[in-house]
Amino acid sequence: MKNEESVLIVRNVYKSYQNDGLKVEVLKGVSFSVAKGEMVAIMGPSGAGKSTLLNIIGTLEYPDSGEILIGGRNPFKLSDAELAAFRNKEIGFVFQFHHLLPEFSALENVMIPSIIYSDEYSESKKRAIEILCEVGLSERLNHRPNMLSGGERQRVAVARALINDPGLVLADEPTGNLDVENGDRLMELLLKINRDIGTTFIIATHNPEVAERADRIIYLRDGMIIDEK
Template sequence: MIDEKKYALQAKSIVKYYEDGNTRLDILKGIDLDVAQGEMVAIIGASGSGKSTLLHTLGLLDEPTSGEVLVNGTRTAGLSEKQRSQIRNQSLGFVYQFHHLLPEFSALDNVAMPLIVRRMDRGMARKMAEQVLAKVGLAERVTHKPSQLSGGERQRVALARALVANPVCVLADEPTGNLDRETAQNMFALLKSVNKEFNTAFVIVTHDPKLAELADRQLVMEKGLLDSKTDVPV
């Protein structure tokens, strides 16, 4: 019997479709995916292929029509939204193309927020946030608000926020899509470094083949299905 606890994240026969009257729009058509602990997986594919829908489903932000997601061996089918939210907060991290930082808060307090939501002592939460910000090279920028940071720095704050609760897996949706080439390359290197140092699994949706090449595994999403080939246009 396979020990499912060795996987950070699993998708089992994930199907997602929407119905509008007599019309049915199939988005995911039976996705199976096992992401090992500490593994970095890149998913590439054309716009509209279902990449973001898959990421939202893996992140428990959206429920599949059928199939199931397991997070660190925990089955999530049939859980309440409160239970799903708790798993998201404790086991998953998220990084998006747009950083979604709170503009009125400093980098430090933005990163501490997931721990504060968890009702951790505020002083301890800020101490942990400061440590993670140092890991991503922002030790000197902790008091700055997002408007005082460059695009690359804001993305590093977003990455620190994703990591601060020590998740088993970080889900990243086009994390360099809003950055210039040089800044994106620096972000690539940081993602790989963090992946190794924290032993955190990453699932990265990207249009950028350079980022995909850094991953341990590259998968292509095409017409709602995942394939290991890499010869489709992205």
């Protein structure tokens, strides 16, 4: 289809949910593609379907119809075990709430996705330390999440998303739980990673200031793309 450089192709995706026997159409034929190294923002009002779309791209949910290709592969054709491995390797997630494991240190939280499918403990540790330094947390390696500030926790979550060097990082309202200053810092960090490493990002946000810093903004409303710029 479009070009081989597309990290992601979304083609005519539909998704509905049953709520109390009532069918709610959440995505109604969404199509777009994202080139390698792009930073794309998805904006739209509450209920527009942003999180649903990211969850489908992240292979956490299946579309009713349509397809997605990540790095040229259709993840929904994989077996469950293959899909779990694919997701772990190819996709990084950053959510509004950090979802760090409370009983583990920052370093351990970042290492977890990389040790699941590898025996290279010392390599994982080295890489996790490098990334935590990159996100400005070299002096917080052994802090548990409750010993970190909100902004720091979110930076640990970013480091965890990057540990396996994924082709695609999905961020759902990554600044939604931060004050303006920490939100700006987090966005600066994502832009720096995008610039330095060339990581491809898709960021769902309500915040026009966050969206404006992306290469491209896709506007979603009532489950359809209504504009793009």
